[in-house]
Amino acid sequence: MDKTVSIPDDFTKYTGLRYKSLTPGASGEEFRDLILIPTLDSAESVTVILDGNISEYLPSFLEECFGGLIRIKRYTFDEFCRRVRIVSDLQPQLIEDIQYYVKKETDK
Amino acid sequence: MRGCHTCSVLLNDRHIRHRPHELIHMRPSKSFRRRLRQKERRYYARLDGHFRDRYSRYRNPKWSKEKNKKRIHRLCKVHDSALYFHIKFPSNFSIYSQSDSDDALRACCAISDSHRRILLDLSRVELISAAAAAMLMSCIYKALSKGTFIKCNHPADNKAVAVLQKIGLFSSLGKKSPLSTSVMNSYPDVECWYVYSENSFDAKTIYECVHDFAKHLKNRDESQEISASGIRKLEINVKELIANIVEHAYSKEYTFDKRWLLFARYDHEKHWLTIIISDSGKTIPTTFVQYHQDDPGFSGRIKSALNSDRRLIAMAVQEAGTGTQKGGRGYGLRKVEQYVQEFGGGLFIYSRNGFYKSDGSTAYIHPIKLRKPVEGTIVDLILPLESLLKA
Numbered sequence: 001m002d003k004t005v006s007i008p009d010d011f012t013k014y015t016g017l018r019y020k021s022l023t024p025g026a027s028g029e030e031f032r033d034l035i036l037i038p039t040l041d042s043a044e045s046v047t048v049i050l051d052g053n054i055s056e057y058l059p060s061f062l063e064e065c066f067g068g069l070i071r072i073k074r075y076t077f078d079e080f081c082r083r084v085r086i087v088s089d090l091q092p093q094l095i096e097d098i099q100y101y102v103k104k105e106t107d108k
Numbered sequence: 109m110r111g112c113h114t115c116s117v118l119l120n121d122r123h124i125r126h127r128p129h130e131l132i133h134m135r136p137s138k139s140f141r142r143r144l145r146q147k148e149r150r151y152y153a154r155l156d157g158h159f160r161d162r163y164s165r166y167r168n169p170k171w172s173k174e175k176n177k178k179r180i181h182r183l184c185k186v187h188d189s190a191l192y193f194h195i196k197f198p199s200n201f202s203i204y205s206q207s208d209s210d211d212a213l214r215a216c217c218a219i220s221d222s223h224r225r226i227l228l229d230l231s232r233v234e235l236i237s238a239a240a241a242a243m244l245m246s247c248i249y250k251a252l253s254k255g256t257f258i259k260c261n262h263p264a265d266n267k268a269v270a271v272l273q274k275i276g277l278f279s280s281l282g283k284k285s286p287l288s289t290s291v292m293n294s295y296p297d298v299e300c301w302y303v304y305s306e307n308s309f310d311a312k313t314i315y316e317c318v319h320d321f322a323k324h325l326k327n328r329d330e331s332q333e334i335s336a337s338g339i340r341k342l343e344i345n346v347k348e349l350i351a352n353i354v355e356h357a358y359s360k361e362y363t364f365d366k367r368w369l370l371f372a373r374y375d376h377e378k379h380w381l382t383i384i385i386s387d388s389g390k391t392i393p394t395t396f397v398q399y400h401q402d403d404p405g406f407s408g409r410i411k412s413a414l415n416s417d418r419r420l421i422a423m424a425v426q427e428a429g430t431g432t433q434k435g436g437r438g439y440g441l442r443k444v445e446q447y448v449q450e451f452g453g454g455l456f457i458y459s460r461n462g463f464y465k466s467d468g469s470t471a472y473i474h475p476i477k478l479r480k481p482v483e484g485t486i487v488d489l490i491l492p493l494e495s496l497l498k499a
Contacts, residue, residue: 014310014311014312014315015311016309016311017309017351017354017355018355019355021360022309022354022355023309023310023311026311054315055311055312055314055315055343055347056340056343056344056347058344058347058348058351058440059348059439059440059443060351060355060439060440063439097439101439
């Protein structure tokens with residue numbers, strides 16, 4: 001079963017920084033722990049939609065969401081690609097960035 | 109606390125020659141410091157009034173009003189020199205050339221190092237660069253949060269006064285703005301300075317801030333309308349630099365005022381957009397060493413670069429995704445550098461004793477050696493406006 005999560009609709013349109021302590025309610029850590037991981041636990045795969053945000057995504061936010069997911073779940077790169085699908089028609093370079101962060105973590 | 113309690117007793121007893129804060133060994137609470145600052149301000153205002161009243165007795169009835177005024181002014185200056193530590197500012201307050209940066213850094217270091225009453229002697233200042241202004245304000249905010257009492261005079265040049273008023277120097281020291289709005293508007297290059305200061309990270313505020321500046325430029329000249337993608341790229345750069353400050357420069361253990369400053373201005377002659385973001389927190393070399401000293405991939409190189417802040421900043425900018433135990437770091441500054449190179453602009457970083465200049469940037473700022481440490485970090489982004497405009 002595939003589930004869809006939209007960062008702007010289900011989390012916030014103004015994304016913040018890496019940790020909850022720095023930007024409560026808008027951090028990458030909160031998105032990962034409160035939305036992404038519970039959704040992954042209840043579904044076979046998750047589609048994460050990035051488009052629709054007002055404020056730009058920061059590398060630290062995306063790294064903590066997806067690089068942090070690898071640090072917690074210990075997925076391989078192939079497993080990540082199979083279970084998490086990232087969609088961004090407006091900013092396709094963000095998908096490459098995320099794959100780069102994930103690759104860095106899986107190669108460790 | 110002990111010292112401050114002593115201070116307040118002295119203040120109540122009207123001891124004119126006491127030196128507040130000299131006995132402080134422990135850091136008092138924020139509210140206590142605020143109350144003490146208010147008390148000090150009232151005390152010195154009263155003291156100033158007292159001296160002016162006393163000197164008015166020396167008024168000579170035979171002299172003209174102007175001559176008497178000058179005499180009293182001279183006497184008051186003598187009183188100021190006895191009570192305040194004078195810091196003289198150079199006529200060209202800038203950090204873009206070696207000699208200017210030496211003078212500017214000397215003045216700013218004196219503010220940071222001093223724990224007593226300071227008089228900023230700005231009377232000679234004629235030119236102020238945006239980066240130097242950012243550095244000055246960072247030093248002032250830090251000194252005020254340490255409880256230093258700061259007083260300043262005005263530059264003789266009205267344009268310099270306008271710049272200082274625009275950057276919020278007088279308001280931060282509790283002084284009235286010396287120039288009216290109409291006089292301020294008579295300097296179009298000062299009027300287009302955009303100054304914003306905050307002590308936390310709020311993505312919405314930063315978004316609005318960048319859009320405000322773009323609107324400000326458009327209102328001045330329709331032809332200067334920045335495209336939507338230009339605004340997005342500006343926003344991500346500004347957001348990234350402020351994120352670095354909040355996350356690294358002002359970490360939990362930093363106890364002073366966690367204020368960052370954003371200056372944006374448009375240079376009509378060169379058609380450059382200058383964005384300066386500064387803080388007074390931990391510097392890039394300090395945080396880079398702190399994060400990576402135990403990292404096997406870096407420890408050797410860090411050891412060899414410990415004496416060179418420039419090399420440490422270069423490593424922090426260029427080594428993207430430097431993995432640590434806590435996760436990948438170092439993507440942000442690298443990204444900013446990439447954007448700036450894409451625009452054909454320049455990225456200049458001043459942090460501690462290091463000056464870093466992006467390799468792809470146009471060489472209009474000559475490399476300088478910082479002989480005194482910068483208070484915190486100053487990041488100077490210079491972007492040609494054409495690259496951001498609507499096609």
